[in-house]
Amino acid sequence: MSEKSVLLEVKGLSKFFPIRSKGLRRKIIGQVRAVDDVSFSILEGETLGLVGESGCGKTTTARCIMRAMTPSGGEILFRKGDGSITDIAFMSERELFPIRGDIQMIFQDPYASLNPRMNILDIIGESLLVIGGIKDREKRSQRVGELLELVGLRPEYMQRFPHAFSGGQRQRVVIARALALNPRLVVADEPVSALDVSVQAQVLNLMLKLQDEFNLTYLFVAHDLSVVKHFCDRVVVMYLGKIVELAPTEALFQAPKHPYTSALMGAVPEADPRRRADMVPLEGEVPSPANPPSGCHFHPRCPHATDLCAKEAPAFEEHAPGHFARCHHVAELNLSGVQD
Amino acid sequence: MSSETLSPDQNLPEEADAISVAPNWKLVWWRFKKHKLAMISGIIVIFIVIIAAFPGFFSTQDPSESRTRGSFIPPQAIQFWDNGPALFAYAIEGKRNPRTLKMEWITSETKKVPLRLFGRGYEWEVLGLFKTDIHLLALVNPDDPPVHILGTDRLGRDQWSRVLHGTQVSLSIGLLAVFLSTIIGIVLGGISGYFGGWIDMFIQRLIELLQSIPPIPIWLALSASLPRTWSVTQGYIAITAILALITWTGLAREVRGRFLVLREEDFVVAAKLSGCSQLRIVFRHMVPTMSSHIIAAVTLAIPVMIINETFLSFLGLGLRPPAISWGVLLQEAQNLQSVALAPWLMLPGVAVIITVIALNILGDGLRDAADPYH
């Protein structure tokens, strides 16, 4: 692992949203710990998956890294193109400006992430103009044409407006926009979950191809474990704002160390009618992040929970090389992963 | 390189090209065209605007000229046929009823007053630029008695010409007041919605305060505070300002609401990630997205303004004679006696109704067309 350098390191990242009272003074009466002390690093050229169910904080984590929002605490260390490392967690908009081109994003909903009033040339060309400083429209359209070809769309389409494209094609436009300034980190927030099944594979293949071609680093946020298994080198599993497990993909799917990860794998409906009996659903539902359970957040739903789990929050420890988990009982448990 | 996974040609047929490259306003226009009633209303509104721009051209007489011996003349019909195409009106003659001492107007079937199109009449100013005496409808013989299409009022002034000039004043007050209130509304609503925090709190409370004051007393108070000695122009500006200052709140709320929604949109986040400044995000991404909604809201606000002006002037608190507006004209129809005697004095009300309905339908059509993505 050490041959690859760390591109981005998140240390103790947290993001709290205040809960205000209903009255006129709107006093802060509590906090939703959407992201709570999250630490991980992303290596240059790898794909790190970030999985979890709704309310686990995966999207908030991604948006903090993008600096689409400001975190409440922690560090986000980014290795710039010249090799120097800066903490972008609390940078001002002005300080962030030179880094914006290096970190780009692919959104979940390709219908919401393209401005309907702008044509494709202006949408993709915006960062070329604002950050790239390419004032000449002719030069910009040439670059946009190249980018469109790169994502498998015809350059002539740059005059068209988003409404002329299907969901899959829009997502290609979003990818082209993200690639405009040769970013080094691309955060993909559920890039295929809003697309039709028959076009998901196209977009995934395209992202893989582009990664090989440009040595891109992906932070891949998803709820679908099948896609994560297919796409990622390492996976971070989150539950209620905390990381519960972090491991290389193969190790995670073969031998998960956290009961939640194992349950998540068991809940994936497999596209094979001959594998029906396997499904063992987890009891209960994800609690509200505004009022998480004591001790280990997962204990009320955990089939292996003991008194200790309700009292004490487990530590996040390395149990095998590169395989971390946050559970008191890793040693005693023999959890099932994906059986072939 | 990706040829086997992609065949874009099949999915975007070339005949769809016109739609594919159509900017938003074109999509709005295509959709609007399908709304027949709104299209008709749009044409009516265009006519009204033309009249408002050149009332002198359509007038038959100077609207301020009074004839003491010609009061309360009923409307005269224009005739187009006299054993062949022609243009004339039957002369009208007044006789004083010896018993009631009232003037009674009788159309004489024998005496004709010939008329012509684009003839000469009194002198009027084209948009304040130059003077001309060409009118759409004029007397062939300047010495003939004038023809009153909508009759005359108490002072013998030609009501047709007065309604047309009133159109100019009432419509322009509506437009100007809406323009002013739109600017105030967009600026304050935009600031409120984009920045949030205590600025938002302050502006919202101000809007609530303004909206909680019953409008009629505040209008009365403001209008009453206008000095009687002010000229027609000063009064006009003052009324416009009063109308604008009270009505911006609704639009500001709408703009704020849309800003709040847009701020969270993915494409706005994407613009931020593309390095756009706050100013660029607001003006390049957010305002254009709202523009069609704003246009629709503004179109719907104009008739409200017109009604407000008419209402104020009718009560004698808006424009005052010698200014001519629909409200001022309707003041003439205030007492029952004159309405009974000369019901045509209520005809300016018909102009108000037509204009307000046309603008409302037009606004509805625009609003429906504004969101082609819906």
Added chain:
Amino acid sequence: MNPDIILSIRNLKTRFFLDEGTAKAVDGVSFDVSRGQVVGIVGESGCGKSVTIKSILGIVQKPGEVVGGEIFYRRRDDGVQEPINLRDLDDRGEEMRDIRGNEIALIPQEPMAALSPVHTIGNQLIEAVRLHRDVSREEAANICIARMGEVGISNPEERMGVYSWELSGGLRQRVMIAMALVCGPKLLIADEPTTAIDVTTQAQVLNLLRRLQKEQNLAMIFITHDLGVIAQIADYVVVMYLGRVMEQGPVDDIFHNPQHPYTSALLASIPTIHSGTREELPTIGGSIPHPFNRPKGCPFYPRCPGFIPGKCDRFTPVPSPVSDKQSVACFLHSDAAEETE
């Protein structure tokens, strides 16, 4: 009609008459649902799966209209009587209203949209019972509490008094299932009931539906775009694409012996939890055309690897059997074509 079959759809056609043109949302769809059978309809956006069930329930809204075909339904009370054609009934008539919600019940995709926020769960459930059953409020409440217990809602008596927005997504969907079951329907239609909820909750809801279906020997139509979900729950699968049925057959045949190029390509293109990391996935080229621009001939031909020029783009294949239970509409299997209009 086989006495086990309770619903038989024959050549159903539903169109949407819009300014932009006529969209053939459902174009000649036929399939049967038997007692105790789960029929899964699977397809992507624009395939007409939702419009098909709306047509069955008689709730297609303007500018849509069912323009052809038959919907034969065997009512519960008359075992000897011939099935009736639901299309002959008035959509808003008494008989249709009696069938809808009472004999054929729907579980919607978005429980939040289907539940009123201003009435308690209990009131809405009781209302649903009393609409179709002549019982007192107390009796109705007892039925509801029993049903809520059956769908795995703990403390049902207490939960009767809460509002929909006080419940989690999974509980809301359970309430919807309870509501669909209160009148003891014969046919349950589930419209993507697990799309809006999390994976672990989805597993619970699927298990619940499977259990209830087995226990009550319900006939069920289950609509989804998720091939995994369909593999887990359906006995029989109907694969739709742009308003037409591409292939239908028993679930095992569809997943392990798909005959239509669309079905096999779709199955190959989805990443599974067993697939290797970072392998290139086989894909289906292009994207789904808009229903207005449906290609002439077979709707799938522009994206089909087995496209026969001059045939697939000129004639429309009709379903023809490949085994006694599986049928495919594809010229690679049969020359049967639709007569041109």
